[in-house]
Amino acid sequence: MLIASLIERKRDGGRLSPAEWTELIARYTAGDVPDYQMSALLMAVLFRGLHSTELDALADSLLRSGDNLHFDGLASPVVDKHSTGGVGDKTSLILVPLVAACGVAIPMMSGRGLGHTGGTVDKLEAIPGFRTDLSLRDVERQVRELGCAMLRQTPEICPADGRLYALRDVTATVESIPLIAASIMSKKLAEGLTGLVLDVKTGSGAFLPEMDRALELAKTMIGLGESRGCPTVVLLTAMDRPLGRALGNALEVEETILALEGKGPPDLMEVTLALADEMLVLARVAPDHAAARRLLEKTLASGAALDMFGRLIEAQGGDRRIVDDPSLLPQAGAVEVYRAPATGTVSQVEPRQVGRAITELGGGRRTLEDVIDPSVGFVITAKPGDRVTAGEPIASIFARDKAGIETGTRALGQAIVIGEAADPLRLISHRVTSRGVEVLS
């Protein structure tokens, strides 16, 4: 197999055979294909796309490059959720204990924040003592005993994807729908799932801002899941503004606790419950969506969901007392209220600017090696469409020191636009399944 001629064929719009993809990924994983050939091929794929036979072969090759989770003999259904990433998105932290408390097993593998988006692993690690570096055998044991586990990506699962992703990140080849789909789905399919719910973000703060590309990604991932025996449902949700109010790792854990008490901000609760609802129906622990909603509300109201969060924290070495006393979470050195600079309608809360501002405050990474400060961030109570009066408190800034407060104030001055009107995206705009696309209204 001459790699240069494979690249040439893809460059010119042709297809690689499944056997060629399989050999290519196997040889790349073995270190026999240099990165400079793979990155040229990835760029050609970005321009030319992948035929469905190529996508299948790529996803299967990534999947086969490592180990899988095994839940043979487990009575509970095993379901997971994945999001394409956003700002303020702490739904995973809420969903995992909530859905597990409803009798569904969840082995959730998540990423760290990078770029302007936060990462579930960083949020979990804001909890003192919380360990996310579980082995696959640890995960299997904990899921059997407790019903859930939350871990960081491990090289045991899809190591070829790990290498490819690192290469894509530095060669501007991330934004390819088939490459994103193969990367996400290979890792999720390695979790041994009965079903999968995906949250594809749209709008200015999403990796794929355009609705049509988000829908294409949704359909591509559903195709990969369903054809491998994993029923898959996608919700398209708005990321043209942050989700919820709390933005920053420890602050988002605190909002998670509120949400598990049923008192989270409305937008956060709506998205979380919609995703959880789909998970329960896929898992068949609820016969329909109405029954699923009732079960979720009962589980929140009874305190069972919050209790499960405490047990999850304890099982993974964290300090479960934070559930009752969030002041045990890392606290910012300086806090200041941010007031509306003018009277009018909040027309925008720009998520990319907010996400980058968290990084500037020390709460996000510029490179994977950066050490972050979990305490910093924002609580933004104003949402697009809200009427505000000049001088009214609309956010709080949590920083290391006075200089950070200034940075944060400047950033909010840019990110929160007060004007005449707002035209935010619908919070949950589409529901996509193997049967088609439902436009929600």
Add this chain to the structure above:
Amino acid sequence: MLIASLIERKRDGGRLSPAEWTELIARYTAGDVPDYQMSALLMAVLFRGLHSTELDALADSLLRSGDNLHFDGLASPVVDKHSTGGVGDKTSLILVPLVAACGVAIPMMSGRGLGHTGGTVDKLEAIPGFRTDLSLRDVERQVRELGCAMLRQTPEICPADGRLYALRDVTATVESIPLIAASIMSKKLAEGLTGLVLDVKTGSGAFLPEMDRALELAKTMIGLGESRGCPTVVLLTAMDRPLGRALGNALEVEETILALEGKGPPDLMEVTLALADEMLVLARVAPDHAAARRLLEKTLASGAALDMFGRLIEAQGGDRRIVDDPSLLPQAGAVEVYRAPATGTVSQVEPRQVGRAITELGGGRRTLEDVIDPSVGFVITAKPGDRVTAGEPIASIFARDKAGIETGTRALGQAIVIGEAADPLRLISHRVTSRGVEVLS
């Protein structure tokens, strides 16, 4: 400078600034930019092209990455010729002594054969003892003393281009017009020329078979040359069949000697004289094309051109006796006549197939490390449009042994198509200068 964001900008159709190209190439040459980022960028360039400001900056950066030839104080004009490569193209071997004998200095740097095309350096090295690894100071001295020198590419000139070209070769990023133009012109501009003639091949055996892309390449190279004070003329010539009759390194040297005696095949003489004519006019040793032709014919007829070839060979360590006794060139172990398998019109002599067959016989390289046998190849006397009768000799096969003869026979059976009619390209179809395109008829 974040390389990934440069790649992203080019990928999305934007431009890099001249300063960015300059820094990028400097850092790549210094080893500070990894090949995997450069290859992704090159693939993005292949899809998106380069704006003229980017092309200028790239060519200048390549040029500045190494040393130049200097001919200050030399009375003779310094002119060179470059071809985009073909099968049977030995025009350089004929032109250099012919034009030098007319009083023009020529420091010609050439490549080796790769893919289906032959290389001038391989042809020269078929001459026993001939050395092509001259230093730039050797070249300057020899050009001042003799009037010409022929050398292989040296890392002293455009080392950044050398690294880039090696990377492009294995990442399917060769076929980009701006990258080809920058690569060729940076090396030629480093030769300190008064003028440059380019032979851009078209047709099935050319790197860019399509006429419109060949014209685009021609205009791009002329733009680069003229704006740097190097008047540049391009002829588009046919490579839908081999040029001349002899194909293979030693065989082509033998045909060169015939041509320098004025007895070469008509197509080879026509292309060579047209290119030489342009060189003499650019060099101003002839006031117009008619005068140039007269000077060339006189120089061939007097034996001065052939004598210059002998002196060139001697100057570079070769055995100049081959000029009078071509049997001193490497001789094939087995020779056999190839006869027309049917009666009809030769409709095709497919140059790619012939070129690949030479490689199969051991006369070309699969990788740059291969050692080649200079003696093997073909002499094909039939040209597209010729009427042939079944059983009539139309070629000779030169091979190492009996097995090679069989390989060669099979290859000619595929490459030479006998049918009803032929529709070959016009041998010299266009003349392109800074003033425009002349379609020749």
